[in-house]
Amino acid sequence: MNTVFAIVLAYLLGSIPSGVWIGKGFYKTDIREHGSGNMGTTNTFRVLGTKAGIIVLVMDILKGSLATLLPLWLNVPIHPLFTGVLAAVGHTLPIFANFRGGKAVATSAGIILAYNPLFFTLAITCFLIYLLLSSMVSFASIAACLSAVLISLFMGDFWLIVVTMALTTYIIIRHRENIQRIRQGTESLVPFGLNYKRKNKQ
Known part of the structure; x- marks a missing residue:
């Protein structure tokens, strides 16, 4: 049961649309409607500025790192890179943002950082x-x-x-x-x- 939970949670962590939520919540702006149309870190910097960009960058990196550490924390027999990759998939195909995601660079960096x-x-x-x-x-x-x-x-x-x-x-x-x-x-x-x-x- 913990294994399934880890797999689902890794994907859901990756699916958190940091740029979209920060943009809508604090700037009343959907960054997918501006700039490159991407919800990732680069477009956040471009559309919302440095402060928002840094916040989204940290959040996207954390998504990958947290997902990678799940097998250790939950003590499940899954390779940590597997759950990390699920977070990257979640970032590019986020269930919380109609499967319109980013390019997974920052999230992939988070995977490697933790591993x-x-x-x-x-x-x-x-x-x-x-x-x-x-x-x-x-x-x-x-x-x-x-x-x-x-x-x-x-x-x-x-x-x-x-x-x-x-x-x-x-x-x-x-x-x-x-x-x-x-x-x-x-x-x-x-x-x-x-x-x-x-x-x-x-």
Whole structure:
């Protein structure tokens, strides 16, 4: 019974639409109707500002971390990465938001943070470097995920490799529209980084 409870709870945790609830509750704004139309962290920053963006970022990371820790807390024979992945699925297909979810980058980061902090640190470092170079959250997210796959190969953990590959594939699929805009040179830039400075000088 605890196993079923852990599985359901992991999905429900991931389904919490942080950006939608923060936007509607405190800003009277449905962020899915503005910006990119996504309910995730990046669009929250874009539409609602830094304070709301940070809150949603923390909430989305926590969803992944809490779900990953459920097997330990409930003492059930499930691999923690499995419940973590269920949270990522919940984030992209949330029952509380008509199955219109985000892209699972922050939630995936939360999974890795709870499971392997060193791996998380290496992956987030890659993300920050790519972000500073490209000034694009989407590009940095995809590139960091691909780097994480390579890093996972040296961690000596079979399931970490499998889940990292699965999450990376899922995240890339969720970013297919962003990839098209990156190719066209029309992807949105954050107001910092080398690419942003270069384009502003032109």
